[in-house]
Amino acid sequence: MEDVTKDVDVTEEEVKTYYEENSDNYRTNAGAEMAHILVKTEEEAKKIKAEYEAGTSFEDLAAKYGTDGTKDRGGALGFIEYDSPQYDADFLAGAKNLAEGQVSDPVKTQFGYHLIKVTNVQKEAVTKSYDEVKDEVKETVKEQKSYDIFNKKLDAWKSDMKIETYEDRL
Secondary structure (H helix, E strand, O other): OHHHHOOOOOOHHHHHHHHHHOHHHHEEOOEEEEEEEEEOOHHHHHHHHHHHHOOOOHHHHHHHHOOOHHHHHOOEEEEEEOOOOOOOHHHHHHHHOOOOOOEOOOEEEOOEEEEEEEEEEEOOOEEOOHHHHHHHHHHHHHHHHHHHHHHHHHHHHHHHOOOOOOHHHO
C-alpha cells in the first residue's frame, strides 16, 4: 500500500471542500469539563459538600471520598457534552445549569449521589475554524485518497490476474 500511494498528495482546494462538507465533524456541542465525587448516600455527599465549602479542594475530596476510578484524577471526567448519550441523564441535568467553577448539591443517579464540578463551560456549540483543523483535515483527505487509489489498484490486479472470490465460502 505504501508503494502504491507514496506519491499521493492533496490540494488546498480538496482540503477546503472536505472541511466545508464535513464541518459537523469539527463541532463541539455545549458542555463543560466535569469532575465528580460519587458516593452511596445523600448524607455523605452533603458532608463532603460542607468540607468543600469550608475550603478543602474538590480534587482532595475526590481522592479521599470518591468511590470510582476517577478519584485518582481528582474526579476528572474530561469534557462532556450536555446531550451525551454516554452519561446518565440525571447527572447531565445536574451539571447543565452550573456556572463556571460551581459545585452542585448532591445529584441522585442510578449509581449513587454525585457532587459535580464544572469548568471551561461552553454554553453553545462551537465549530473549530478551518485554520485550527487544516492539518488534521489534510491528513484525513490524504488517507481517504490513498485508500481509494489502493483499492482501485487492487481491483485492477484482481482483474488482470483473473482472481475470483467465492464470498459464500469465506
